[in-house]
Amino acid sequence: MKSKKRYIVLLLILIIFAVVMFFLFAKDNLKEEKEATTLIVGNTSVWKYSSRRWLNVTNPTTKDSINWMNFEVYEEGKHLGNYSVWNDGSEWYYFKENKDSIKPTGKVLAYKSNFEIKVKEFSEEQIDQSDIKYIDYVLEENELSTSSLFTSSFKVNIDYDSDGEEETFYVLSNAFPTDFIPDQIFSLVFMVKDNNIYYLYNSIDENRSNNGCRPYFNYFLDLTNDGIDEIILSCGQYSTKGTIDMLYKFVDDEFKIQISNQ
Ligand SMILES: [Ca+2]
Numbered sequence: 138m139k140s141k142k143r144y145i146v147l148l149l150i151l152i153i154f155a156v157v158m159f160f161l162f163a164k165d166n167l168k169e170e171k172e173a174t175t176l177i178v179g180n181t182s183v184w185k186y187s188s189r190r191w192l193n194v195t196n197p198t199t200k201d202s203i204n205w206m207n208f209e210v211y212e213e214g215k216h217l218g219n220y221s222v223w224n225d226g227s228e229w230y231y232f233k234e235n236k237d238s239i240k241p242t243g244k245v246l247a248y249k250s251n252f253e254i255k256v257k258e259f260s261e262e263q264i265d266q267s268d269i270k271y272i273d274y275v276l277e278e279n280e281l282s283t284s285s286l287f288t289s290s291f292k293v294n295i296d297y298d299s300d301g302e303e304e305t306f307y308v309l310s311n312a313f314p315t316d317f318i319p320d321q322i323f324s325l326v327f328m329v330k331d332n333n334i335y336y337l338y339n340s341i342d343e344n345r346s347n348n349g350c351r352p353y354f355n356y357f358l359d360l361t362n363d364g365i366d367e368i369i370l371s372c373g374q375y376s377t378k379g380t381i382d383m384l385y386k387f388v389d390d391e392f393k394i395q396i397s398n399q
């Protein structure tokens with residue numbers, strides 16, 4: 138009789154545990170489902186996020202439906218304020234109480250969301266001697282010469298995963314060379330964390346003059362309210378071919394593109 142009672146108590150504890158766990162996880166999932174964001178990246182991308190899905194907005198009517206809504210506007214990672222936005226089909230303008238418009242010139246980002254998005258400030262730094270081992274490793278791994286010349290090479294130190302330690306992100310590119318003629322045009326973007334290399338972007342192609350795309354970091358920000366930043370990496374193509382914007386997230390030990398304007 139005693140042991141039967143013990144079993145019933147154990148069973149009850151298990152049931153309560155299962156119910157509590159179910160509600161904990163279901164609640165978390167429901168919270169994420171509700172996150173909804175509209176994002177304007179410079180004059181090149183409009184992305185919408187809802188029900189954990191990203192959408193690249195290209196339809197002019199959908200873009201116009203955003204006109205005169207209030208957005209939080211950032212330039213170079215700095216908050217400029219809350220402005221109503223308006224687009225003429227090619228450019229976005231930002232108005233304070235429908236009066237004067239401001240014309241930010243740096244990397245501009247505007248968002249409208251049902252939660253506060255944390256945007257991190259960062260700066261590009263020059264590559265120094267301590268970076269050479271990673272750069273040489275990556276060049277060799279991609280069958281490129283370690284004596285390759287670059288048209289763009291810099292790093293960004295930032296605590297991307299918010300664990301208190303900075304990660305280093307590198308951009309190496311020889312796109313659009315002016316004073317040398319390489320056989321191949323390449324652009325490599327990667328993160329170094331605990332001596333491991335994680336690629337975001339690598340493009341290697343034969344030199345067809347003015348091909349290629351020169352990457353740069355646009356924004357580090359948590360767009361999904363899960364405590365981990367997403368990365369907006371952009372890439373400038375030659376002349377009128379425009380800018381490619383890509384949104385990355387670190388999933389299952391690698392960077393994956395969530396959405397792009399291509
Ligand atoms: Ca970190």
Ligand SMILES: [Ca+2]
Pocket residue numbers: 358359360361362363364365366367
């Ligand atoms: Ca996130």
